[in-house]
Amino acid sequence: MTSPRHVRRTPAGAAAAQAIPVPVLRRMPGYLQALRQFRTEGLEWVSCTRLAGRLGLDPALARKDFTALDITGKPKTGFPVTGLIRAIESCLGWDNVRDAFLVGAGSLGRALLGYRGFREHGLNIVAAFDTDPGKIGSSLHGTQVLPLSKLAGLARRMRVAIGIIATPAAAAQEVADLMVAGGLRAIWNFAPTSLSIPPEVLVENEDLSRTLAVLSQRLQARRALELEENG
Amino acid sequence: MTSPRHVRRTPAGAAAAQAIPVPVLRRMPGYLQALRQFRTEGLEWVSCTRLAGRLGLDPALARKDFTALDITGKPKTGFPVTGLIRAIESCLGWDNVRDAFLVGAGSLGRALLGYRGFREHGLNIVAAFDTDPGKIGSSLHGTQVLPLSKLAGLARRMRVAIGIIATPAAAAQEVADLMVAGGLRAIWNFAPTSLSIPPEVLVENEDLSRTLAVLSQRLQARRALELEENG
DNA sequence: TAGATTGTTAATCGATTAACAATC
DNA sequence: TAGATTGTTAATCGATTAACAATC
Numbered sequence: 001m002t003s004p005r006h007v008r009r010t011p012a013g014a015a016a017a018q019a020i021p022v023p024v025l026r027r028m029p030g031y032l033q034a035l036r037q038f039r040t041e042g043l044e045w046v047s048c049t050r051l052a053g054r055l056g057l058d059p060a061l062a063r064k065d066f067t068a069l070d071i072t073g074k075p076k077t078g079f080p081v082t083g084l085i086r087a088i089e090s091c092l093g094w095d096n097v098r099d100a101f102l103v104g105a106g107s108l109g110r111a112l113l114g115y116r117g118f119r120e121h122g123l124n125i126v127a128a129f130d131t132d133p134g135k136i137g138s139s140l141h142g143t144q145v146l147p148l149s150k151l152a153g154l155a156r157r158m159r160v161a162i163g164i165i166a167t168p169a170a171a172a173q174e175v176a177d178l179m180v181a182g183g184l185r186a187i188w189n190f191a192p193t194s195l196s197i198p199p200e201v202l203v204e205n206e207d208l209s210r211t212l213a214v215l216s217q218r219l220q221a222r223r224a225l226e227l228e229e230n231g
Numbered sequence: 232m233t234s235p236r237h238v239r240r241t242p243a244g245a246a247a248a249q250a251i252p253v254p255v256l257r258r259m260p261g262y263l264q265a266l267r268q269f270r271t272e273g274l275e276w277v278s279c280t281r282l283a284g285r286l287g288l289d290p291a292l293a294r295k296d297f298t299a300l301d302i303t304g305k306p307k308t309g310f311p312v313t314g315l316i317r318a319i320e321s322c323l324g325w326d327n328v329r330d331a332f333l334v335g336a337g338s339l340g341r342a343l344l345g346y347r348g349f350r351e352h353g354l355n356i357v358a359a360f361d362t363d364p365g366k367i368g369s370s371l372h373g374t375q376v377l378p379l380s381k382l383a384g385l386a387r388r389m390r391v392a393i394g395i396i397a398t399p400a401a402a403a404q405e406v407a408d409l410m411v412a413g414g415l416r417a418i419w420n421f422a423p424t425s426l427s428i429p430p431e432v433l434v435e436n437e438d439l440s441r442t443l444a445v446l447s448q449r450l451q452a453r454r455a456l457e458l459e460e461n462g
Numbered sequence: 463t464a465g466a467t468t469g470t471t472a473a474t475c476g477a478t479t480a481a482c483a484a485t486c
Numbered sequence: 487t488a489g490a491t492t493g494t495t496a497a498t499c500g501a502t503t504a505a506c507a508a509t510c
Contacts, residue, residue, distance in 0.1 A: 023477070025448050029440040033400075033424060047491060055425055060479060063493065075485045075492045092444050093451035111342035117423070121443050161450065169264075186450045188442070192348070193264060194286055202453070204446040208437060209260035211419065212352050213323050215435040217256050219392065219417045220324035222433070254501070278467060291503060294469065306468045306509045 020068045020091070027065055028088050029121075030055050035085045047078035094122040101155060101184070103175045104166035105130040105138075105145045108190060112166055113141045123162065127154065131171075148178065155182030162186045169193040251299045251322070258296055259319050260352075261286050266316045278309035325353040332386060332415070334406045335397035336361040336369075336376050339421060343397055344372045354393065358385065362402075379409065386413030393417045400424040 034054045038046050048062040066079070071087040073079040089095045102109055102125050112118075113125060129148045130136060136147050146154070154160070163179040165172050165187060172191035179187055179201075186202040189195055197203050265285045269277050279293040297310070302318040304310040320326045333340055333356050343349075344356060360379045361367060367378050377385070385391070394410040396403050396418060403422035410418055410432075417433040420426055428434050 019452070020448060021477075022445055025445045026441045028448075029423070029438065029444050030425065049491080058479060059491090060481095061477095063491090064478085067493075073492055076490050077486075078491070091448060093447045098447070098450075107342040107345035111338040114338035118443075121440055122447055123443065162446075185453070186446050188446055192260070194261065202446060202449050204442045206439060206442050207260065209352055210257045211435045211437050212349075212354065213259050214253055214256045215393075215417050215419055215433060216324045216329070216353055217251060217259075217322060218433050219329075221250070222416070252501075280467075289503060290467090291505095292501090294467090295502080298469075304468055307466050308510075309467070 024065050024068055025092070027057070027061075028092055031062070031065070032085060032088050035081055035088075039081050039085065043081055045074075045078050046081050046084070048073070050078070092122070094120070097122055097124045098162055099124050099126045099158065099160045100162035100164055100188075101125070101127055101129065101151060101160050101179075102143075102164040102166060103129045103148065103151065103179075104168075104171070104190075105132070105135045105140060106166065106168075109166035110140050112164065112190075113143050125164070126158070126160065148175070151178050152182035155179070155184055160184065162188065165189045165191050167191055255296050255299055256323070258288070258292075259323055262293070262296070263316060263319050266312055266319075270312050270316065274312055276305075276309050277312050277315070279304070281309070323353070325351070328353055328355045329393055330355050330357045330389065330391045331393035331395055331419075332356070332358055332360065332382060332391050332410075333374075333395040333397060334360045334379065334382065334410075335399075335402075335421075336363070336366045336371060337397065337399075340397035341371050343395065343421075344374050356395070357389070357391065379406070382409050383413035386410070386415055391415065393419065396420045396422050398422055 031051065034051055035046070037054075038051075048059040048066070052059040052062040063073075066073070066084070066087075069084075069087040069091050071079065071083055086095070097119060100123050102112060105113075105128050109128060109130075113128060118125065125143060128140060128143050128145045129151050130145050131148045135145050138145050155163075160182075161184060163175075163182075163184040163186070165175050165179075167175055169191045172189065172193050173195055176187060176189070176195045176197055180198060184201065187195070187197065187204075189203060189205045190207075192207055192209055194205070195203060262282065265282055266277070268285075269282075279290040279297070283290040283293040294304075297304070297315070297318075300315075300318040300322050302310065302314055317326070328350060331354055333343060336344075336359050340359060340361075344359060349356065356374060359371060359374050359376045360382050361376050362379045366376050369376050386394075391413075392415060394406075394413075394415040394417070396406050396410075398406055400422045403420065403424050404426055407418060407420070407426045407428055411429060415432065418426070418428065418435075420434060420436045421438075423438055423440055425436070426434060
Protein backbone atom coordinates (compact mmCIF):
# COMPACT_ATOMS: atom_id res chain seq x y z
CA MET A 1 0.00 0.00 0.00
CA THR A 2 1.71 3.15 -1.19
CA SER A 3 0.77 6.31 0.66
CA PRO A 4 -1.34 8.54 -1.61
CA ARG A 5 1.16 11.24 -0.74
CA HIS A 6 3.64 9.85 -3.22
CA VAL A 7 1.28 8.89 -6.03
CA ARG A 8 2.26 10.71 -9.25
CA ARG A 9 -0.60 11.60 -11.55
CA THR A 10 1.60 11.35 -14.64
CA PRO A 11 4.50 9.16 -15.76
CA ALA A 12 7.79 10.29 -14.27
CA GLY A 13 9.34 13.19 -16.15
CA ALA A 14 6.14 14.08 -17.97
CA ALA A 15 4.39 17.38 -17.45
CA ALA A 16 1.89 17.52 -14.61
CA ALA A 17 -1.65 16.58 -15.63
CA GLN A 18 -3.07 19.43 -13.58
CA ALA A 19 -2.23 22.77 -15.17
CA ILE A 20 0.29 24.61 -12.98
CA PRO A 21 -1.17 28.02 -12.02
CA VAL A 22 0.53 31.06 -13.55
CA PRO A 23 1.47 32.61 -10.17
CA VAL A 24 3.32 29.41 -9.28
CA LEU A 25 5.22 29.37 -12.59
CA ARG A 26 6.16 33.02 -12.18
CA ARG A 27 7.76 32.27 -8.80
CA MET A 28 9.87 29.38 -10.12
CA PRO A 29 12.68 31.52 -11.61
CA GLY A 30 13.05 33.27 -8.26
CA TYR A 31 13.46 29.98 -6.44
CA LEU A 32 15.99 28.93 -9.07
CA GLN A 33 18.03 32.09 -8.62
CA ALA A 34 18.12 31.73 -4.83
CA LEU A 35 18.93 28.02 -5.06
CA ARG A 36 21.89 28.72 -7.36
CA GLN A 37 23.15 31.22 -4.80
CA PHE A 38 22.82 28.65 -2.04
CA ARG A 39 24.70 26.14 -4.20
CA THR A 40 27.61 28.50 -4.72
CA GLU A 41 27.59 29.07 -0.96
CA GLY A 42 28.20 25.33 -0.61
CA LEU A 43 24.79 24.44 0.81
CA GLU A 44 23.57 20.93 -0.05
CA TRP A 45 20.18 20.93 1.67
CA VAL A 46 17.75 23.78 2.14
CA SER A 47 14.43 24.10 3.95
CA CYS A 48 11.44 25.97 2.59
CA THR A 49 11.75 28.30 5.56
CA ARG A 50 15.23 29.36 4.54
CA LEU A 51 14.55 29.51 0.79
CA ALA A 52 11.29 31.44 1.13
CA GLY A 53 12.95 33.75 3.68
CA ARG A 54 15.60 34.79 1.16
CA LEU A 55 12.85 35.76 -1.30
CA GLY A 56 10.46 37.35 1.18
CA LEU A 57 7.80 34.67 0.70
CA ASP A 58 5.73 32.56 3.09
CA PRO A 59 7.36 29.13 3.65
CA ALA A 60 3.98 27.43 3.21
CA LEU A 61 3.77 28.95 -0.25
CA ALA A 62 7.09 27.41 -1.27
CA ARG A 63 6.02 24.02 0.07
CA LYS A 64 2.80 24.22 -1.91
CA ASP A 65 4.57 25.43 -5.06
CA PHE A 66 6.96 22.48 -4.93
CA THR A 67 4.09 20.00 -5.03
CA ALA A 68 4.00 20.82 -8.76
CA LEU A 69 7.49 19.34 -9.09
CA ASP A 70 8.75 15.77 -9.41
CA ILE A 71 10.55 15.91 -6.08
CA THR A 72 9.79 15.43 -2.40
CA GLY A 73 11.58 16.83 0.62
CA LYS A 74 12.74 15.17 3.81
CA PRO A 75 11.19 16.22 7.13
CA LYS A 76 13.73 18.01 9.32
CA THR A 77 16.22 18.30 6.41
CA GLY A 78 14.35 20.02 3.60
CA PHE A 79 15.16 19.64 -0.10
CA PRO A 80 18.44 18.76 -1.84
CA VAL A 81 19.65 21.98 -3.50
CA THR A 82 20.83 20.47 -6.78
CA GLY A 83 17.85 18.12 -6.94
CA LEU A 84 15.45 21.00 -6.50
CA ILE A 85 17.26 23.05 -9.17
CA ARG A 86 16.99 20.15 -11.60
CA ALA A 87 13.32 19.57 -10.77
CA ILE A 88 12.43 23.21 -11.42
CA GLU A 89 14.45 23.32 -14.67
CA SER A 90 12.73 20.17 -15.84
CA CYS A 91 9.30 21.54 -14.93
CA LEU A 92 9.94 24.69 -16.98
CA GLY A 93 11.56 22.82 -19.87
CA TRP A 94 14.81 24.67 -19.25
CA ASP A 95 16.81 21.44 -19.23
CA ASN A 96 16.89 21.31 -23.00
CA VAL A 97 17.30 24.19 -25.41
CA ARG A 98 14.66 25.24 -27.94
CA ASP A 99 15.35 27.28 -31.08
CA ALA A 100 13.64 30.65 -31.46
CA PHE A 101 13.25 33.35 -34.11
CA LEU A 102 13.41 37.02 -33.23
CA VAL A 103 11.77 39.74 -35.33
CA GLY A 104 12.87 43.37 -35.09
CA ALA A 105 16.56 44.26 -35.13
CA GLY A 106 16.08 47.62 -33.39
CA SER A 107 17.64 48.48 -30.06
CA LEU A 108 15.41 46.12 -28.07
CA GLY A 109 15.99 43.28 -30.52
CA ARG A 110 19.74 43.82 -30.32
CA ALA A 111 19.58 43.84 -26.52
CA LEU A 112 17.73 40.53 -26.49
CA LEU A 113 20.22 39.03 -28.97
CA GLY A 114 23.06 40.19 -26.76
CA TYR A 115 21.71 38.56 -23.64
CA ARG A 116 23.64 35.31 -23.24
CA GLY A 117 21.54 34.15 -20.30
CA PHE A 118 18.69 32.88 -22.47
CA ARG A 119 20.61 29.67 -23.14
CA GLU A 120 20.23 28.88 -19.44
CA HIS A 121 16.51 29.40 -19.83
CA GLY A 122 16.16 26.89 -22.63
CA LEU A 123 16.12 29.50 -25.37
CA ASN A 124 18.44 29.74 -28.38
CA ILE A 125 17.80 32.56 -30.83
CA VAL A 126 18.95 31.12 -34.16
CA ALA A 127 17.96 33.95 -36.51
CA ALA A 128 16.74 37.52 -36.51
CA PHE A 129 14.40 39.09 -39.07
CA ASP A 130 13.76 42.64 -40.19
CA THR A 131 12.33 44.52 -43.16
CA ASP A 132 15.01 47.24 -43.22
CA PRO A 133 17.40 46.54 -46.15
CA GLY A 134 20.12 48.32 -44.20
CA LYS A 135 19.93 45.72 -41.47
CA ILE A 136 19.32 42.60 -43.58
CA GLY A 137 22.51 40.63 -44.17
CA SER A 138 24.27 42.03 -41.13
CA SER A 139 25.16 40.00 -38.07
CA LEU A 140 24.23 41.01 -34.50
CA HIS A 141 26.05 39.30 -31.65
CA GLY A 142 26.74 36.47 -34.08
CA THR A 143 23.16 36.11 -35.28
CA GLN A 144 22.26 36.74 -38.94
CA VAL A 145 19.54 39.26 -39.80
CA LEU A 146 17.32 37.88 -42.58
CA PRO A 147 14.47 39.40 -44.60
CA LEU A 148 11.11 39.04 -42.83
CA SER A 149 9.65 37.44 -45.95
CA LYS A 150 11.74 34.32 -45.27
CA LEU A 151 10.34 33.77 -41.77
CA ALA A 152 7.39 31.47 -42.45
CA GLY A 153 9.27 29.18 -44.84
CA LEU A 154 12.34 28.90 -42.63
CA ALA A 155 10.23 28.32 -39.52
CA ARG A 156 8.55 25.32 -41.17
CA ARG A 157 11.80 23.89 -42.50
CA MET A 158 13.71 24.34 -39.24
CA ARG A 159 10.72 23.35 -37.08
CA VAL A 160 11.18 26.42 -34.91
CA ALA A 161 8.47 26.68 -32.24
CA ILE A 162 9.10 30.02 -30.53
CA GLY A 163 8.89 33.53 -31.96
CA ILE A 164 9.93 36.75 -30.27
CA ILE A 165 8.37 40.03 -31.42
CA ALA A 166 10.58 43.07 -30.78
CA THR A 167 9.12 45.42 -33.37
CA PRO A 168 7.21 48.70 -32.94
CA ALA A 169 3.54 48.23 -32.04
CA ALA A 170 2.38 49.07 -35.56
CA ALA A 171 4.18 46.08 -37.10
CA ALA A 172 3.43 43.53 -34.39
CA GLN A 173 0.14 42.09 -35.68
CA GLU A 174 1.54 41.54 -39.17
CA VAL A 175 4.58 39.78 -37.72
CA ALA A 176 2.36 37.65 -35.50
CA ASP A 177 0.33 36.59 -38.54
CA LEU A 178 3.54 35.51 -40.31
CA MET A 179 4.58 33.54 -37.24
CA VAL A 180 1.25 31.74 -37.13
CA ALA A 181 1.56 31.05 -40.87
CA GLY A 182 5.01 29.59 -40.24
CA GLY A 183 3.60 27.15 -37.69
CA LEU A 184 5.20 28.68 -34.60
CA ARG A 185 3.57 27.44 -31.39
CA ALA A 186 4.48 30.18 -28.92
CA ILE A 187 4.95 33.95 -29.22
CA TRP A 188 6.79 36.19 -26.76
CA ASN A 189 5.51 39.67 -27.53
CA PHE A 190 7.53 42.73 -26.50
CA ALA A 191 5.49 45.16 -28.61
CA PRO A 192 3.11 47.28 -26.53
CA THR A 193 -0.07 46.09 -28.24
CA SER A 194 -2.49 43.20 -27.89
CA LEU A 195 -2.41 40.58 -30.63
CA SER A 196 -5.14 38.53 -32.29
CA ILE A 197 -3.85 34.99 -32.34
CA PRO A 198 -5.59 31.62 -32.80
CA PRO A 199 -5.96 29.68 -29.54
CA GLU A 200 -3.53 26.93 -30.57
CA VAL A 201 -0.66 29.44 -30.42
CA LEU A 202 0.50 30.52 -26.97
CA VAL A 203 1.14 34.22 -26.37
CA GLU A 204 2.86 35.95 -23.49
CA ASN A 205 3.09 39.71 -23.46
CA GLU A 206 6.15 41.35 -21.95
CA ASP A 207 4.77 44.83 -21.58
CA LEU A 208 7.10 47.14 -19.66
CA SER A 209 4.35 49.72 -19.26
CA ARG A 210 2.42 47.36 -16.97
CA THR A 211 5.21 47.32 -14.39
CA LEU A 212 5.82 51.02 -14.87
CA ALA A 213 2.13 51.69 -14.20
CA VAL A 214 2.40 50.02 -10.79
CA LEU A 215 5.64 51.82 -9.93
CA SER A 216 4.55 55.29 -10.96
CA GLN A 217 1.07 55.14 -9.44
CA ARG A 218 2.47 53.88 -6.13
CA LEU A 219 5.14 56.60 -6.15
CA GLN A 220 2.53 59.26 -6.86
CA ALA A 221 0.21 57.94 -4.14
CA ARG A 222 3.05 57.93 -1.62
CA ARG A 223 4.00 61.48 -2.54
CA ALA A 224 0.39 62.63 -2.12
CA LEU A 225 0.24 60.96 1.29
CA GLU A 226 3.46 62.66 2.45
CA LEU A 227 2.19 66.03 1.27
CA GLU A 228 -1.02 65.51 3.22
CA GLU A 229 0.84 64.54 6.40
CA ASN A 230 3.70 67.06 6.44
CA GLY A 231 1.76 70.00 5.10
CA MET B 232 -28.70 65.01 -0.55
CA THR B 233 -25.99 63.81 -2.93
CA SER B 234 -26.20 60.19 -3.99
CA PRO B 235 -23.41 58.21 -2.28
CA ARG B 236 -22.57 57.00 -5.77
CA HIS B 237 -20.78 60.22 -6.54
CA VAL B 238 -19.09 60.86 -3.24
CA ARG B 239 -15.31 61.10 -3.71
CA ARG B 240 -13.23 59.83 -0.83
CA THR B 241 -10.41 62.24 -1.63
CA PRO B 242 -10.15 65.80 -2.93
CA ALA B 243 -10.55 65.95 -6.70
CA GLY B 244 -7.34 65.12 -8.53
CA ALA B 245 -5.67 63.55 -5.52
CA ALA B 246 -4.71 59.89 -5.45
CA ALA B 247 -7.42 57.49 -4.26
CA ALA B 248 -7.39 56.92 -0.49
CA GLN B 249 -7.93 53.21 -0.97
CA ALA B 250 -4.83 51.56 -2.46
CA ILE B 251 -5.52 50.50 -6.03
CA PRO B 252 -4.88 46.73 -6.35
CA VAL B 253 -1.89 45.71 -8.46
CA PRO B 254 -3.95 43.68 -10.98
CA VAL B 255 -6.06 46.77 -11.67
CA LEU B 256 -2.98 48.96 -12.22
CA ARG B 257 -1.45 46.37 -14.53
CA ARG B 258 -4.55 46.47 -16.75
CA MET B 259 -4.56 50.27 -17.06
CA PRO B 260 -1.89 50.50 -19.81
CA GLY B 261 -3.92 48.03 -21.89
CA TYR B 262 -7.04 50.16 -21.61
CA LEU B 263 -4.96 53.19 -22.54
CA GLN B 264 -3.58 51.51 -25.66
CA ALA B 265 -7.03 50.42 -26.84
CA LEU B 266 -8.54 53.84 -26.07
CA ARG B 267 -5.84 55.58 -28.15
CA GLN B 268 -6.71 53.24 -31.03
CA PHE B 269 -10.39 54.11 -30.67
CA ARG B 270 -9.50 57.79 -30.64
CA THR B 271 -7.57 57.54 -33.92
CA GLU B 272 -10.57 55.67 -35.32
CA GLY B 273 -12.60 58.80 -34.55
CA LEU B 274 -14.67 57.31 -31.74
CA GLU B 275 -15.74 59.82 -29.07
CA TRP B 276 -17.65 57.54 -26.69
CA VAL B 277 -16.98 53.93 -25.83
CA SER B 278 -18.79 51.37 -23.66
CA CYS B 279 -17.04 48.97 -21.31
CA THR B 280 -18.47 46.16 -23.43
CA ARG B 281 -16.64 47.38 -26.51
CA LEU B 282 -13.42 48.35 -24.75
CA ALA B 283 -13.16 45.12 -22.77
CA GLY B 284 -14.06 43.14 -25.89
CA ARG B 285 -11.05 44.54 -27.75
CA LEU B 286 -8.79 43.38 -24.93
CA GLY B 287 -10.44 40.02 -24.26
CA LEU B 288 -11.63 41.04 -20.79
CA ASP B 289 -14.98 40.81 -19.00
CA PRO B 290 -16.92 44.10 -19.31
CA ALA B 291 -17.78 43.99 -15.60
CA LEU B 292 -14.06 43.97 -14.84
CA ALA B 293 -13.52 47.17 -16.81
CA ARG B 294 -16.46 48.84 -15.06
CA LYS B 295 -15.03 47.86 -11.71
CA ASP B 296 -11.49 48.93 -12.65
CA PHE B 297 -12.74 52.38 -13.65
CA THR B 298 -14.21 52.99 -10.19
CA ALA B 299 -10.58 53.70 -9.19
CA LEU B 300 -10.61 56.68 -11.56
CA ASP B 301 -11.91 60.22 -11.22
CA ILE B 302 -14.52 59.73 -13.92
CA THR B 303 -18.03 58.38 -14.29
CA GLY B 304 -19.76 56.99 -17.35
CA LYS B 305 -23.18 57.67 -18.78
CA PRO B 306 -25.74 54.85 -18.93
CA LYS B 307 -26.50 53.85 -22.54
CA THR B 308 -23.52 55.90 -23.81
CA GLY B 309 -20.46 54.70 -21.94
CA PHE B 310 -17.35 56.79 -21.28
CA PRO B 311 -15.87 59.71 -23.23
CA VAL B 312 -12.73 58.38 -24.95
CA THR B 313 -10.47 61.36 -24.31
CA GLY B 314 -11.81 61.85 -20.79
CA LEU B 315 -11.09 58.24 -19.94
CA ILE B 316 -7.59 58.50 -21.41
CA ARG B 317 -6.90 61.57 -19.30
CA ALA B 318 -8.34 59.95 -16.16
CA ILE B 319 -6.12 56.88 -16.55
CA GLU B 320 -3.01 58.98 -17.27
CA SER B 321 -3.74 61.10 -14.22
CA CYS B 322 -4.25 58.01 -12.05
CA LEU B 323 -0.89 56.59 -13.13
CA GLY B 324 0.90 59.93 -12.87
CA TRP B 325 1.65 59.80 -16.60
CA ASP B 326 0.31 63.31 -17.13
CA ASN B 327 3.52 64.87 -15.90
CA VAL B 328 7.05 63.70 -16.55
CA ARG B 329 9.45 62.53 -13.83
CA ASP B 330 13.24 62.43 -14.17
CA ALA B 331 15.00 59.09 -13.82
CA PHE B 332 18.56 57.75 -13.64
CA LEU B 333 19.60 54.61 -15.44
CA VAL B 334 22.53 52.45 -14.34
CA GLY B 335 24.21 50.01 -16.73
CA ALA B 336 25.13 51.10 -20.25
CA GLY B 337 25.18 47.56 -21.66
CA SER B 338 22.89 46.39 -24.44
CA LEU B 339 19.76 46.43 -22.27
CA GLY B 340 20.57 49.88 -20.91
CA ARG B 341 21.12 51.19 -24.43
CA ALA B 342 17.82 49.67 -25.56
CA LEU B 343 15.97 51.38 -22.71
CA LEU B 344 17.68 54.70 -23.49
CA GLY B 345 16.67 54.32 -27.11
CA TYR B 346 13.01 53.80 -26.35
CA ARG B 347 11.30 57.16 -26.92
CA GLY B 348 7.94 55.94 -25.64
CA PHE B 349 8.88 56.40 -21.97
CA ARG B 350 8.14 60.12 -22.22
CA GLU B 351 4.49 59.17 -22.81
CA HIS B 352 4.65 57.11 -19.65
CA GLY B 353 5.81 59.97 -17.49
CA LEU B 354 9.45 58.90 -17.53
CA ASN B 355 12.44 60.97 -18.64
CA ILE B 356 15.86 59.35 -18.34
CA VAL B 357 18.19 62.28 -17.71
CA ALA B 358 21.47 60.45 -17.16
CA ALA B 359 23.07 57.05 -17.44
CA PHE B 360 25.78 55.63 -15.16
CA ASP B 361 28.39 52.93 -15.56
CA THR B 362 31.71 51.87 -14.05
CA ASP B 363 33.38 51.04 -17.37
CA PRO B 364 35.88 53.87 -18.21
CA GLY B 365 35.38 53.02 -21.89
CA LYS B 366 31.72 53.97 -21.63
CA ILE B 367 31.95 56.92 -19.25
CA GLY B 368 31.89 60.25 -21.08
CA SER B 369 30.15 58.86 -24.14
CA SER B 370 26.62 59.73 -25.13
CA LEU B 371 23.91 57.16 -25.89
CA HIS B 372 20.81 58.32 -27.75
CA GLY B 373 21.64 61.79 -26.49
CA THR B 374 22.08 60.80 -22.87
CA GLN B 375 25.45 61.25 -21.12
CA VAL B 376 27.10 58.26 -19.44
CA LEU B 377 28.58 59.33 -16.08
CA PRO B 378 30.74 57.50 -13.52
CA LEU B 379 28.62 55.50 -11.05
CA SER B 380 30.39 57.22 -8.17
CA LYS B 381 28.53 60.43 -9.03
CA LEU B 382 25.07 58.89 -8.77
CA ALA B 383 24.18 59.54 -5.12
CA GLY B 384 25.38 63.15 -5.12
CA LEU B 385 23.67 64.04 -8.39
CA ALA B 386 20.46 62.31 -7.35
CA ARG B 387 20.24 64.48 -4.24
CA ARG B 388 21.09 67.68 -6.08
CA MET B 389 18.71 67.04 -8.97
CA ARG B 390 16.01 65.57 -6.70
CA VAL B 391 15.67 62.54 -8.97
CA ALA B 392 13.15 60.03 -7.60
CA ILE B 393 13.34 57.05 -9.96
CA GLY B 394 16.27 54.70 -10.62
CA ILE B 395 16.48 52.01 -13.28
CA ILE B 396 18.88 49.11 -12.79
CA ALA B 397 20.05 47.53 -16.04
CA THR B 398 23.27 45.94 -14.81
CA PRO B 399 24.27 42.27 -14.53
CA ALA B 400 22.82 40.52 -11.47
CA ALA B 401 26.14 40.62 -9.61
CA ALA B 402 26.24 44.42 -9.54
CA ALA B 403 22.56 45.07 -8.83
CA GLN B 404 22.60 45.11 -5.02
CA GLU B 405 25.52 47.53 -4.89
CA VAL B 406 23.77 49.84 -7.34
CA ALA B 407 20.55 49.61 -5.34
CA ASP B 408 22.45 50.62 -2.19
CA LEU B 409 23.82 53.68 -3.98
CA MET B 410 20.33 54.60 -5.17
CA VAL B 411 18.98 54.36 -1.63
CA ALA B 412 21.94 56.46 -0.42
CA GLY B 413 21.08 59.06 -3.06
CA GLY B 414 17.54 59.33 -1.76
CA LEU B 415 15.77 57.74 -4.73
CA ARG B 416 12.21 56.73 -3.91
CA ALA B 417 11.49 54.07 -6.53
CA ILE B 418 13.62 51.43 -8.27
CA TRP B 419 12.78 49.63 -11.48
CA ASN B 420 15.00 46.56 -11.43
CA PHE B 421 15.82 44.73 -14.68
CA ALA B 422 18.59 42.60 -13.14
CA PRO B 423 17.54 39.00 -12.53
CA THR B 424 18.08 39.05 -8.78
CA SER B 425 16.08 40.03 -5.70
CA LEU B 426 17.19 43.17 -3.90
CA SER B 427 17.32 44.11 -0.21
CA ILE B 428 15.79 47.55 0.01
CA PRO B 429 14.36 49.55 2.93
CA PRO B 430 10.55 49.68 2.91
CA GLU B 431 10.40 53.41 2.17
CA VAL B 432 11.83 52.75 -1.30
CA LEU B 433 9.49 51.16 -3.85
CA VAL B 434 10.83 48.32 -5.98
CA GLU B 435 9.37 46.70 -9.07
CA ASN B 436 11.21 43.83 -10.69
CA GLU B 437 11.05 43.44 -14.45
CA ASP B 438 12.25 39.88 -14.69
CA LEU B 439 12.00 38.48 -18.21
CA SER B 440 12.58 34.97 -16.93
CA ARG B 441 9.21 35.04 -15.13
CA THR B 442 7.29 35.45 -18.37
CA LEU B 443 9.57 33.00 -20.13
CA ALA B 444 8.87 30.44 -17.41
CA VAL B 445 5.13 30.59 -18.13
CA LEU B 446 5.65 30.42 -21.89
CA SER B 447 8.09 27.53 -21.92
CA GLN B 448 6.28 25.40 -19.33
CA ARG B 449 2.97 25.82 -21.17
CA LEU B 450 4.61 24.98 -24.48
CA GLN B 451 6.22 21.88 -22.99
CA ALA B 452 2.94 20.79 -21.37
CA ARG B 453 1.07 21.22 -24.65
CA ARG B 454 3.72 19.21 -26.50
CA ALA B 455 3.47 16.41 -23.94
CA LEU B 456 -0.31 16.37 -24.30
CA GLU B 457 -0.11 16.13 -28.10
CA LEU B 458 2.38 13.31 -27.87
CA GLU B 459 0.05 11.43 -25.53
CA GLU B 460 -2.94 11.89 -27.83
CA ASN B 461 -1.38 11.26 -31.25
CA GLY B 462 1.02 8.55 -30.17
C1' DT C 463 -40.69 55.14 -24.42
C1' DA C 464 -37.65 50.98 -24.66
C1' DG C 465 -33.38 49.34 -24.02
C1' DA C 466 -28.40 49.60 -23.51
C1' DT C 467 -25.22 50.64 -20.11
C1' DT C 468 -23.85 52.25 -15.74
C1' DG C 469 -22.40 51.53 -10.67
C1' DT C 470 -22.83 48.38 -7.03
C1' DT C 471 -23.83 44.42 -4.39
C1' DA C 472 -23.72 39.36 -4.00
C1' DA C 473 -21.85 34.89 -5.59
C1' DT C 474 -18.10 32.46 -7.25
C1' DC C 475 -13.64 31.33 -7.95
C1' DG C 476 -8.82 30.81 -6.99
C1' DA C 477 -4.70 31.84 -4.43
C1' DT C 478 -2.43 32.49 -0.06
C1' DT C 479 -1.96 31.60 4.74
C1' DA C 480 -2.71 28.89 8.91
C1' DA C 481 -2.84 24.64 11.22
C1' DC C 482 -1.38 20.10 12.14
C1' DA C 483 -0.54 15.08 11.85
C1' DA C 484 3.20 12.36 9.86
C1' DT C 485 8.09 11.64 9.86
C1' DC C 486 13.00 11.53 9.74
C1' DT D 487 14.37 10.90 21.82
C1' DA D 488 12.91 15.75 20.78
C1' DG D 489 12.06 18.87 17.48
C1' DA D 490 12.28 20.84 12.88
C1' DT D 491 10.23 20.24 8.64
C1' DT D 492 7.39 18.03 5.40
C1' DG D 493 2.82 17.37 2.74
C1' DT D 494 -1.91 18.27 3.11
C1' DT D 495 -6.24 19.93 4.59
C1' DA D 496 -9.02 23.85 6.26
C1' DA D 497 -9.58 28.87 6.85
C1' DT D 498 -8.88 33.23 5.05
C1' DC D 499 -8.31 36.55 1.85
C1' DG D 500 -8.82 38.94 -2.45
C1' DA D 501 -10.05 39.17 -7.22
C1' DT D 502 -13.26 38.12 -10.88
C1' DT D 503 -17.80 37.23 -12.54
C1' DA D 504 -22.83 37.44 -12.25
C1' DA D 505 -26.89 39.86 -11.28
C1' DC D 506 -29.73 43.80 -11.15
C1' DA D 507 -31.81 48.28 -9.89
C1' DA D 508 -30.95 53.00 -11.42
C1' DT D 509 -30.69 55.93 -15.37
C1' DC D 510 -30.07 58.50 -19.53
